[in-house]
Amino acid sequence: MIRWLGPTFVQHGFKGRDLCKANRPEIPECMGAVCAAVYLIVIIIFIPFPFYKDIVAATSGGGNRDVVLEVHHVNEGRFLHRFPHSKLASYLSAILSLQTIALLGLSDDLFDIRWRHKWWIPGLACIPILVPYLGELFDLGGLYYVYMACIAMFCPQSINMLAGINGIEVAQSIVIALLLVFNDCLYLFTPYPHPATDSHLFSLYLLLPWLGVSFALLCHNWFPARVFVGDTYCYFSGMVFAVVGLLGHFSKTLGLLLVPQLFNFLYSAPQVFGVVPCPRHRLPKLNARTGLLEPSVTPWDPDNGVQPRPWVAPILLLLARFRLLQVTLDKRGRFLETSNFTLLNLWLVIRGPLREDRLAAEVTALQFAVGALGLFARHRLALLVFKEDNLGMTLG
Amino acid sequence: MIRWLGPTFVQHGFKGRDLCKANRPEIPECMGAVCAAVYLIVIIIFIPFPFYKDIVAATSGGGNRDVVLEVHHVNEGRFLHRFPHSKLASYLSAILSLQTIALLGLSDDLFDIRWRHKWWIPGLACIPILVPYLGELFDLGGLYYVYMACIAMFCPQSINMLAGINGIEVAQSIVIALLLVFNDCLYLFTPYPHPATDSHLFSLYLLLPWLGVSFALLCHNWFPARVFVGDTYCYFSGMVFAVVGLLGHFSKTLGLLLVPQLFNFLYSAPQVFGVVPCPRHRLPKLNARTGLLEPSVTPWDPDNGVQPRPWVAPILLLLARFRLLQVTLDKRGRFLETSNFTLLNLWLVIRGPLREDRLAAEVTALQFAVGALGLFARHRLALLVFKEDNLGMTLG
Numbered sequence: 144m145i146r147w148l149g150p151t152f153v154q155h156g157f158k159g160r161d162l163c164k165a166n167r168p169e170i171p172e173c174m175g176a177v178c179a180a181v182y183l184i185v186i187i188i189f190i191p192f193p194f195y196k197d198i199v200a201a202t203s204g205g206g207n208r209d210v211v212l213e214v215h216h217v218n219e220g221r222f223l224h225r226f227p228h229s230k231l232a233s234y235l236s237a238i239l240s241l242q243t244i245a246l247l248g249l250s251d252d253l254f255d256i257r258w259r260h261k262w263w264i265p266g267l268a269c270i271p272i273l274v275p276y277l278g279e280l281f282d283l284g285g286l287y288y289v290y291m292a293c294i295a296m297f298c299p300q301s302i303n304m305l306a307g308i309n310g311i312e313v314a315q316s317i318v319i320a321l322l323l324v325f326n327d328c329l330y331l332f333t334p335y336p337h338p339a340t341d342s343h344l345f346s347l348y349l350l351l352p353w354l355g356v357s358f359a360l361l362c363h364n365w366f367p368a369r370v371f372v373g374d375t376y377c378y379f380s381g382m383v384f385a386v387v388g389l390l391g392h393f394s395k396t397l398g399l400l401l402v403p404q405l406f407n408f409l410y411s412a413p414q415v416f417g418v419v420p421c422p423r424h425r426l427p428k429l430n431a432r433t434g435l436l437e438p439s440v441t442p443w444d445p446d447n448g449v450q451p452r453p454w455v456a457p458i459l460l461l462l463a464r465f466r467l468l469q470v471t472l473d474k475r476g477r478f479l480e481t482s483n484f485t486l487l488n489l490w491l492v493i494r495g496p497l498r499e500d501r502l503a504a505e506v507t508a509l510q511f512a513v514g515a516l517g518l519f520a521r522h523r524l525a526l527l528v529f530k531e532d533n534l535g536m537t538l539g
Numbered sequence: 540m541i542r543w544l545g546p547t548f549v550q551h552g553f554k555g556r557d558l559c560k561a562n563r564p565e566i567p568e569c570m571g572a573v574c575a576a577v578y579l580i581v582i583i584i585f586i587p588f589p590f591y592k593d594i595v596a597a598t599s600g601g602g603n604r605d606v607v608l609e610v611h612h613v614n615e616g617r618f619l620h621r622f623p624h625s626k627l628a629s630y631l632s633a634i635l636s637l638q639t640i641a642l643l644g645l646s647d648d649l650f651d652i653r654w655r656h657k658w659w660i661p662g663l664a665c666i667p668i669l670v671p672y673l674g675e676l677f678d679l680g681g682l683y684y685v686y687m688a689c690i691a692m693f694c695p696q697s698i699n700m701l702a703g704i705n706g707i708e709v710a711q712s713i714v715i716a717l718l719l720v721f722n723d724c725l726y727l728f729t730p731y732p733h734p735a736t737d738s739h740l741f742s743l744y745l746l747l748p749w750l751g752v753s754f755a756l757l758c759h760n761w762f763p764a765r766v767f768v769g770d771t772y773c774y775f776s777g778m779v780f781a782v783v784g785l786l787g788h789f790s791k792t793l794g795l796l797l798v799p800q801l802f803n804f805l806y807s808a809p810q811v812f813g814v815v816p817c818p819r820h821r822l823p824k825l826n827a828r829t830g831l832l833e834p835s836v837t838p839w840d841p842d843n844g845v846q847p848r849p850w851v852a853p854i855l856l857l858l859a860r861f862r863l864l865q866v867t868l869d870k871r872g873r874f875l876e877t878s879n880f881t882l883l884n885l886w887l888v889i890r891g892p893l894r895e896d897r898l899a900a901e902v903t904a905l906q907f908a909v910g911a912l913g914l915f916a917r918h919r920l921a922l923l924v925f926k927e928d929n930l931g932m933t934l935g
Contacts, residue, residue, distance in 0.1 A: 155649060156552055180642070184663065231628045231671060232628045235635055235671075239583070246576070246638065246642060249642075254547060271586070274587050275627060
């Protein structure tokens with residue numbers, strides 16, 4: 144469908160120029176919307192399958208011995224059984240949140256919503272997943288509720304911030320999804336039923352189709368990209384992880400896999416909060432002569448007195464000393480340029496100029512390494528230190 | 540927001556020409572998407588409110604005497620109560636269906652999906668509302684399931700077919716919603732609790748906000764229209780009624796209110812199924828000299844042998860005899876023109892040329908009259924004939 148809908152998207156104005164190529168080709172934008180649509184159809188049609196056992200129990204009455212049947216005769220003259228409506232409600236609220244972020248992401252791609260309004264997009268989309276928990280608000284505690292809201296708002300935004308070069312949005316999502324799937328499998332293939340099996344099964348239901356559509360998109364979005372993914376993809380992908388982490392009750396594990404995103408977010412803070420000026424695009428800059436990407440820079444204007452504030456300047460110089468920032472000073476020690484505060488630019492500052500696909504591959508590898516290390520620490524080291532690890536039971 | 544977003548919509552290509560005006564002004568299109576978005580936000584935020592009683596019961600444990608508390612101590616060490624998760628699941632699946640049709644309607648407005656593909660839009664959108672019922676499939680019977688699917692597919696499509704002049708889409712929706720609200724109130728204001736009270740309360744939750752956004756849209760869409768509603772509005776509106784009718788278990792009553800739509804659908808059949816040629820637009824035609832609307836026509840081409848099939852011609856002549864069709868013959872009795880098969884054109888054939896707002900008002904009045912008569916028949920006459928009327932208990 145990506146290949147098939149590409150020309151249609153271009154025709155209706157969904158197109159963008161690839162700024163990291165010498166000839167700046169115009170290619171279809173917002174192809175993540177196609178992925179989101181296919182994904183939503185798949186998981187909506189999938190709704191009855193996790194409940195198959197319960198449906199059979201309700202109708203045949205005894206085909207499955209392991210399902211407890213409690214048949215009540217109700218006023219209306221219909222037979223009801225103990226159908227897991229709470230599981231169904233979670234599943235539905237998850238789909239609802241995902242669909243909301245698809246709608247909002249689409250409207251962002253359509254109308255180019257301003258940066259300060261964009262912050263509200265994941266906030267709105269996480270309402271469906273959080274609101275049904277209001278019933279348990281007093282059980283959970285207000286703080287935990289705020290924590291859940293932060294997770295749901297951080298994930299989509301952070302994926303959307305680590306973007307700008309071909310394939311990086313999809314590749315990072317695939318790495319995170321694969322590590323989450325691996326983590327789920329640890330709980331499923333234990334010799335005996337684990338109390339968290341159900342929630343990890345739920346997580347697999349949502350992650351596997353997302354991996355499917357993401358791989359399809361990566362084929363077309365990897366360097367040299369033939370389509371762009373659009374904000375829809377980034378928001379949606381982040382929301383898939385948030386939904387899975389919240390409903391699967393493993394948001395801390397999810398946090399370990401999002402360390403590069405968290406770092407990117409914190410590193411971006413100076414520009415996001417206006418301590419350092421923030422241009423419209425911060426993606427790395429192509430050096431047309433070498434064909435390699437170099438860190439993009441924000442210019443300062445010393446002649447017109449545009450300089451970092453007194454308390455900011457020494458910090459910038461300190462970062463430059465540790466090669467965490469590229470700073471260009473003039474002869475009088477005034478700031479001429481500083482590289483933009485994104486992980487991609489930082490990687491180029493550290494590693495030197497790289498080709499676009501090389502940069503994407505290295506950052507993806509970094510994502511994998513950090514995530515795998517995080518999972519290892521979670522499952523092995525936590526066992527030694529805290530003795531409260533879930534996997535401990537099987538390893539014990 | 541309609542007034543505020545109008546220029547933005549035009550700027551991003553959501554605009555259309557009003558073919559029923561002499562100067563064919565260009566105005567914002569697809570404003571129903573704004574209504575749908577506001578409506579969705581409202582009902583998503585409203586999710587916890589219908590469950591307030593249950594939430595209080597779960598947390599304070601006894602504030603409400605009428606809520607049965609069954610506290611089980613479960614393995615995980617958490618206290619659970621009998622939260623009505625099945626009601627929550629219905630509510631969530633309703634919102635999910637509505638959001639799906641908003642997404643699909645939007646993509647229709649964006650990409651101008653072909654007529655034969657459009658038929659699938661309500662079909663896809665009704666999956667979320669029908670799929671959770673699979674659990675009760677054997678209780679309900681396959682035929683009832685098909686019946687529900689037909690309702691869910693017919694409502695959105697039929698509202699979308701009775702369209703084409705300023706205000707008619709919104710006005711018919713408002714009339715239907717008002718009559719449904721009236722019908723709900725009959726069940727709510729009974730002296731003692733009625734078994735169907737809950738489902739009619741649920742129906743009010745969904746209908747009242749829809750009335751709100753529809754009235755706002757009508758202000759801008761009534762003759763002379765300053766905005767168009769787009770397919771999104773029609774599909775969405777139909778889906779609101781379908782959802783309410785299905786989950787409230789009063790789909791037969793809903794059918795009584797949709798008689799004009801059903802008639803329009805059946806009357807359109809010859810053109811939809813290709814017995815008579817179907818042009819792209821079938822809306823009434825403006826006579827620029829008089830400023831009145833006249834029936835639009837489909838031309839036949841007798842010189843090139845384009846004539847109705849032998850078995851069709853006498854039916855067309857018979858319809859013309861009863862003033863249910865406008866037919867123009869040449870001197871040799873060959874067909875030159877027939878009016879298009881829509882309720883709006885038929886009304887103009889019967890009543891003669893009308894001004895656009897007059898036509899919209901009259902068809903809306905017809906909708907109200909037919910619906911009110913239907914409700915009257917449902918509640919009063921059914922009482923006399925079948926003695927199985929719900930209201931019967933209070934009228935008894």
